[in-house]
Amino acid sequence: MNIQELKNLLYEKNIPCELYNLDGIGRKDERFCIELIGNEWVVYFTERGIRTTEEKFSTEDAACRYLIEQLIDL
Numbered sequence: 001m002n003i004q005e006l007k008n009l010l011y012e013k014n015i016p017c018e019l020y021n022l023d024g025i026g027r028k029d030e031r032f033c034i035e036l037i038g039n040e041w042v043v044y045f046t047e048r049g050i051r052t053t054e055e056k057f058s059t060e061d062a063a064c065r066y067l068i069e070q071l072i073d074l
Helices: 003-012 060-072
Strands: 031-037 040-047 050-057
Touching: 003 060, 031 060, 040 060, 050 060
Parallel strands: none
Antiparallel strands: 031 040, 040 050
16 A cells, blocks of 8 residues: 555545645644655654654555554544
8 A cells, every 4th residue: 555545545434634644744733644754654643743653664555554544443
């Protein structure tokens, strides 16, 4: 899975876009974020500017799958 496929899946599942940031641009507070930092994919949740969780993955697929699990469980 890649970011575009993740966007499509979140849309199909009616997950509100206010819960996530997939492109690294714009608001990154009080939502889940996914970013490529160096050679690692990082998924984290921020609240009031503080990362409360952070998971690192070696592949885009693994990061996307982790993020969808977090959002569906909400």
